[in-house]
Amino acid sequence: MAFFRRLLASLSRDNRGNVLAIVGAALVPLTIMIGSGIDLSRAYMAKSKMQSACDSASLAARRVLLNDTLTTSVETTGKEFFGFNFPQGLYGTAAFTPTVTKPSAGVIRVAANTTIPTVVMKLFGFGSLPVAVTCDASLNFVNTDIVLVLDVTGSMANDLNGTPKIEALQDAVLALYDELAPVQTQLESQGLRLRYGIVPYSSTVNVGRLLYAKDPSYIRSSVTIPSRVANFNADVYTPQTPTSSGSWEYASGSYTSSACQSWVESSSTTGGGPAPTATTVTRYQGTSSSSGYSQSNDWGYSGASDTSGTYRSCRRWKVVETTTYATGSQKAFSSWTYQQTTYDLSNYITPTGTMTYATSGAGTVPAPGGTYNLRQLAASGTGTSTSTATWNGCIEERDTTTSIDGGTSLTIPSGAKDLDINLIPSSDATRWRPMVPDLIYTRSGGTTSQTSTNSTTTSGWILNYGYSQGYWACPTEARRLAVWDRTSLDTYLTGLQTVGGTYHDIGMIWGARMVSTGGAFGDACTYYNSMPCNRHVIFMTDGQQTAYCNVYTAYGVEQNDMRVTGSGSCTDQLIRHEQRFRMACNAAKNLGASVWVIGFDTALNSNLSGCASSSEQADTASNRTALIAKFQQIGNKIGALRLTQ
Template sequence: MAFLCRLLARLLHDHKGNVLAIVGAGLVPLTIMIGSGVDLSRAYMAKSKMQSACDAASLAARRVMKNDSLNDTVRNTGQEFFTFNFPQGQYGAQAFTPVITKPEAGVIRVNASTAIPTAIMRLFGFETLPVAVSCDASLNFVNTDIVLVLDVTGSMNDPVDGTRKIEALQDAVMALYDELAPIQTQLTAQGLRLRYGVVPYSSTVNVGRLVYAQNPNYMRKNTTVPSRVARFDDYAPKPPTLSGGQWEYYSGSISNNQCQNYVNADDVPGGGPPPTATTAVKYQGTSSSDAYVQSENWGYTGASDRSGSNQSCRRWRVLETTTYDTSKRQFSSWTYQQTEYDVTDYLKTNGKLTFATDGTGRTSTPGPFNLKDLAAAVTGGSVADMTWNGCIEERDTVTSIDGGTSMTIPSGANDLNIDLIPNSDATRWRPMVPNLIYTRNAGTTSGTSTSIGTTSGSIMNNSYSSGYWACPSEARRLAVWSRSALDTYVKGLETVGGTYHDIGMIWGARLISTGGIFGDSCDVYNGMPCNRHVIFMTDGDQTAYCNVYGSYGVERNDMRVKGATNCTSDDQGNSVTAQLRARHEQRFRMACNAAKNMNTSVWVIGFDTALNSNLTGCASSPGQADTAANRTALIAKFREIGNQIGALRLTQ
């Protein structure tokens, strides 16, 4: 026992070999710490990779989801994207299947969980480490304004693959609405908004009622148009009186034909000029018959010569006297010229403009009358009423825009100054007055009906060669639409007129602008930004006609686009139509540029037509200009645009 105590005492004081024991004891926790770092690092890398795969899967699944419906296509797409970015077995992960759900409207959620095998920690009983990810993809919470600029010209009534193009367009617009309906619901719940405006266009646009409702002073109270003026300078005649009826005898004998000519001789005028009484010696067959009566006029009973080929001849002679009412005047002639009309009452709600339709009736004063003034002054004449359909003529412009590539809008081109507030007649719009429009020879300031001949006439005859006018359906300002309201509106779109892209784009820019006469769009609403889009759809190229009454009047007489040499070939014999088209195309390019400069995204669709450089150049990017060959393709294109406008994003 004493020996053992002495041994322990020596060991207690001997430090040789202690380090080895300490190191041996420390290896265990050190191994656990290093192994945990290695295995946890692998698990972290796996989770990071899975999270990226989850994000990609949720975005892809949300992008293909239509009508807010979660179906096999959506699930399969999400799973394919997840597997592509995180293949099964990567990092040794156990097999798993991502779970794709729709927790709320417009949101796709992806959940995935697996386990990663450990390399070192399994020595201590930890064989796997759990890895789980979750992500949502939804539509961006930003205010969205969309203006649809829609070609509704006559060709939109033509069928493509058995469906009228206008019907295909109606279906496509509603497909766009359905694609964005979930985001509209989300935005509304957040106190934000998604709105639509619509500009149907052809040779003009129907925006006048919108302008007038915003401010009546934005419309002209007087307008000057190619029309006609009636001159009522002649004194009105009273019913003529007859006197001095008697037989007048031909000296000698003549043939039957010669006697007939003798009886039917022209009247012999006399007296006057009005208002002094005028007379006319008139000849007729008998006192009771204007016509030649052979038995009474040639070889008549009691005549001196009643046999042979030549016989006696006589006629009935009467004196017609006409006196005049000095207080009444009658029509004398038409003059075709630029004519001013007061349209104050015409512009008002339920207003009208009464106009004379011909030169009948009497006036109490002499002088020229435009058709409106004549209707008020004439008694016994033919008149009619015209009500405003809402279509407009553009405000003043310049003729120096002759093509080229410049995007600089010249001074005085008020039509292209999108945000200009009207402050003078030059900056105000005119109402269309189709019933008052009469054309005349190009380049002439005025003409009579005789000199004008067949080239004069009312624009109402609806012929492109001699005059045409069209008024599309009324445009709509930006507003939140219900599905039924938008469906009713687009199904009421009418197809009429020719293709003038410039006027459509000008008003598309005005309706999407944050300034100007409407200022309907926004940069920020309820604390959140606003995205602006214009979707421009057409089924044809720009047209231009000298005789169409549209947004720039009648070019052959108003000469607002091409100027004084319009509608006649130039010295080089170039086509006037080509020159006019080039000018309208340049205006279109300027309007597109103005819209894009307002931070607006422009999309262009060619329906059953190729896109030329003007149309593709109008889009904000090459990827935002495309074509659709038929109804199915058009619907798909509108859905695609709606999907991209939705601006997918990750929410967690």
């Protein structure tokens, strides 16, 4: 014991070699610090790589999520993307299986937990370090406006693999709605919104009532159309009170009783005329007081030359009724003139308004007569055949120009008021015309007038859809942007009518108007509740552009109105409408809308595919299943994918 006390006292007085001891003692914690840094760096790199893999996995899985349903396909996609970006065993990590879940509507969550072995720290009892990641992905939906421009032409009623194409379209639109329903709920909970507008189109669109409700001055109250006027210039001859005179007629020595009866009861005869020449009616009877045959009075009558035997003299009473005619108080139909005719429609376009019009040249008008359009004739004629019509809501487009000749320019000429999407009506040139199919009568192309003297002839066609001619069509009324519930949307889609020919230009013109923040409606938004708005047009068709010369469309009857071609021959009308379609597509995209194009049971030509905002946004669907999938995919892609955690 005394020895150790002397050693320690000696060491305290002599400090040579202390540094070595101190360094030796410090090596242990220093080694721990350096080793933990190395191992933690490896763990950090592994976690960073895993996080990147997690992010890509959640985004990929969210992209294939349909109907907000977590399926095996969604889980498999997420796990495959995770494994591709972070293979098992990377950095020496222990085996693990990522999990894919749906914690809330529209959100996909991917999580993974593993460990990474240590190199240095295991010397001190730390054999591994934990590594865990989690990430959420959703679609970055903000306020969203979607305008559906839907081809509802007659071909959409055709069966495709046993299902009418219009029914497949209805199912596809509902599939789009179902795909976006969770997002719609999320947006509404945050004071935002998802809205749909719908434009069914064929050879025109049904938007007239919507325009009138917005502002009655948007609709013309007077139109000039291919129709006919009735010329009432023929004199009407009014019969005066007829006069009668009677006398005996005799036949002697040649009649049996039956032959005498036949002679006496001969049919009446007419004579004279036509008016104003007097007319006569001659009648025969037994006596001056009896119209029937009397054998005792008429066969072998008293004083006759033959009063007995088989053959006797015969007599009958002859009555002549004479009618004379006067003129001056009325005029009758003389001819139809088929020409451009102006009509006042101020009552017809009102919500409860109707229109009475003449259907033939029957009846008379007061002298001195003259020329009457069909509405004037119905109001002025006596005994005139008439009918009553109510506006169906379909429109003729406002004024345009014939300078759009089928070229490649996408610049809209100043005269093309129909293609000026945001132009608010301020004159008849910029107002829309109500369609009046009941008043439409065509004439030969390029002519200014034609005449017919038949009071009932149509000289061409009266253009009534539903009759054998079928030369005009009015689709179901469009709907402005609004928040829909599924039942209301289903009811509307079920009521879609399939009528008419394919005018892509009129469909896209009104799709652009519906998705615009300005113009007649100005329904779409740039911001709503301080949040931005995304706008989309989904254009679906089952056919190529058509253009008719003798059909009543949104541009009138081209062979007579000549608004697009300037010529009644219509030889280049189709390429002119195709150029209008390209201009309308370009206008929609210039408004900031994203355009999607779907060809259903039809190929996409360059006009249709070029209408889409990108090549990825133009595609075809060959059947009902493919069409539903295409609408679902669009719904899935309309919002930008983003990581939320």
